[in-house]
Amino acid sequence: MDSKLAEDLADLPALLNTVSAEAGEVLLGLDKRPVAMVQQPQAPAALPEAGSGLHQALSEFRGRWEPRFSGSAGPRYLGFVTGGATPAAIAGDWMTSVLDQNAMSGEDSAAIELERETIGWIGELFGLAEHRGAFVTGATTSNFVGLAIAREWLGEQLGVSVAQDGVGALGPVTVLSGTPHSSIFKSLSMLGIGRGSVQLVSTQPDREAVDVDRLADALGALSGRPAIVVANAGTVNTVDFDDLRAIAALRQRFPFWLHVDGAFGAFAALSPEHAHLVDGLAAADSVCVDLHKWLNVPYDAAVQFTRRQDLQVRAFLNSAAYLTAPTDTPDFGHLVPENSRRLRALAAWFTLAAYGRAGYRDIVQRNISCAAQLGEALTATGRFRLLSPVRLNVACFTLADRPTPERVHALVQAIADTGETFVTPTVYNGIPAIRAAFSNWRTTSRDVVRAGAAISKAAEGIE
Numbered sequence: 001m002d003s004k005l006a007e008d009l010a011d012l013p014a015l016l017n018t019v020s021a022e023a024g025e026v027l028l029g030l031d032k033r034p035v036a037m038v039q040q041p042q043a044p045a046a047l048p049e050a051g052s053g054l055h056q057a058l059s060e061f062r063g064r065w066e067p068r069f070s071g072s073a074g075p076r077y078l079g080f081v082t083g084g085a086t087p088a089a090i091a092g093d094w095m096t097s098v099l100d101q102n103a104m105s106g107e108d109s110a111a112i113e114l115e116r117e118t119i120g121w122i123g124e125l126f127g128l129a130e131h132r133g134a135f136v137t138g139a140t141t142s143n144f145v146g147l148a149i150a151r152e153w154l155g156e157q158l159g160v161s162v163a164q165d166g167v168g169a170l171g172p173v174t175v176l177s178g179t180p181h182s183s184i185f186k187s188l189s190m191l192g193i194g195r196g197s198v199q200l201v202s203t204q205p206d207r208e209a210v211d212v213d214r215l216a217d218a219l220g221a222l223s224g225r226p227a228i229v230v231a232n233a234g235t236v237n238t239v240d241f242d243d244l245r246a247i248a249a250l251r252q253r254f255p256f257w258l259h260v261d262g263a264f265g266a267f268a269a270l271s272p273e274h275a276h277l278v279d280g281l282a283a284a285d286s287v288c289v290d291l292h293k294w295l296n297v298p299y300d301a302a303v304q305f306t307r308r309q310d311l312q313v314r315a316f317l318n319s320a321a322y323l324t325a326p327t328d329t330p331d332f333g334h335l336v337p338e339n340s341r342r343l344r345a346l347a348a349w350f351t352l353a354a355y356g357r358a359g360y361r362d363i364v365q366r367n368i369s370c371a372a373q374l375g376e377a378l379t380a381t382g383r384f385r386l387l388s389p390v391r392l393n394v395a396c397f398t399l400a401d402r403p404t405p406e407r408v409h410a411l412v413q414a415i416a417d418t419g420e421t422f423v424t425p426t427v428y429n430g431i432p433a434i435r436a437a438f439s440n441w442r443t444t445s446r447d448v449v450r451a452g453a454a455i456s457k458a459a460e461g462i463e
């Protein structure tokens with residue numbers, strides 16, 4: 001054995017204590033660390049011929065890298081939709097690495113049973129108890145898998161097998177959606193269906209939610225040809241929700257697969273006041289729910305839910321003489337793009353075991369009220385205006401005076417330079433804008449005050 005490996009093995013418990021102390025310092029220091037700073041790239045170091053051992057590697061990481069990482073796990077990082085990691089989620093993630101299970105199949109371990117238990121819990125949170133699910137690496141992959149099942153369903157409707165004969169057997173495919181996330185286009189490209197298959201349907205006036213009558217018209221124009229509808233439960237700009245119940249009801253008139261992208265919006269189900277936004281979610285054929293956003297588990301985790309796991313197996317079947325053939329409860333290797341896979345369910349299991357439904361209701365409700373508070377605080381300054389009501393956990397705003405691309409870009413930069421908070425730019429209705437998204441378990445109304453003050457101050461310096 002390499003001498004450094006042997007030394008680390010002999011010293012393992014002490015080394016892990018050192019790592020744990022370092023982790024504690026990072027976590028407790030999150031509040032003081034700049035939220036996000038643009039970093040100058042540095043030249044990469046050479047690969048060491050002889051290693052220096054874990055202790056030395058840790059101190060090199062602390063010196064060269066860790067200070068240059070963002071505070072994205074902290075309470076005032078409001079860019080994109082970014083969750084942190086709860087204490088229990090971190091513990092679960094650590095144990096995932098320690099036990100290093102391969103959650104592909106169940107011959108040698110109860111790991112996949114734990115994954116199924118966790119999926120059951122998550123399904124219950126979102127009212128999807130009748131769906132079956134699988135862990136994947138993020139909402140993009142969840143959308144990809146959902147649309148792969150949809151593709152197989154189209155084949156079933158048309159009497160061809162896409163898994164066997166390829167996507168060409170389908171002929172042209174129509175995907176209808178109001179305001180689809182970019183990952184829908186990416187998924188369709190990966191699936192061979194093509195980005196161009198998306199037909200955007202008009203939204204309601206001044207909304208990102210689809211106009212269901214126009215959707216019905218578009219479906220009617222297909223003259224009975226089966227299609228895919230992507231409904232959006234939480235758009236990224238204004239967190240608008242399609243009327244899922246009304247869309248699902250259209251299936252009595254037209255043949256289509258209903259995929260719902262509820263990456264973070266599905267969490268509305270946890271707040272009694274907002275749960276109506278996702279009424280009808282359970283009627284979906286496939287559902288995407290991200291976990292590294294609002295469940296606050298570390299990257300990378302999401303769940304893909306479906307009512308047709310039989311079609312999912314057709315698309316993702318991995319058969320070999322030495323592997324178990326799919327049964328009624330197929331191994332995960334037959335359900336997702338990966339074969340060997342990390343037990344990413346464990347972090348979710350830990351955090352749900354530790355905080356339960358009530359803990360998550362608290363996080364979701366607190367984040368929603370923080371978004372409303374920021375929206376009010378920004379409007380009250382007179383410097384900003386909201387581009388839509390704050391429906392859930394995102395405030396979408398712009399400069400009240402001359403929101404040109406240059407001024408809004410300069411403002412985003414100036415906000416980041418404060419180190420106090422971090423927001424990301426967007427364009428809504430053709431207007432350059434900024435999104436502040438709340439999905440971190442630590443964020444409180446004090447953070448909103450600090451973030452609001454930093455944003456206002458940054459705006460003072462904009463020409």
Ligand SMILES: *Cc1c(COP(=O)(O)O)cnc(C)c1O
Nearest residue numbers: 138139140141181183261263264
């Ligand atoms: C974040 C997001 C995605 C993509 O999620 P990743 O986890 O980055 O792959 C898809 N859809 C919606 C609505 C999202 O908010």
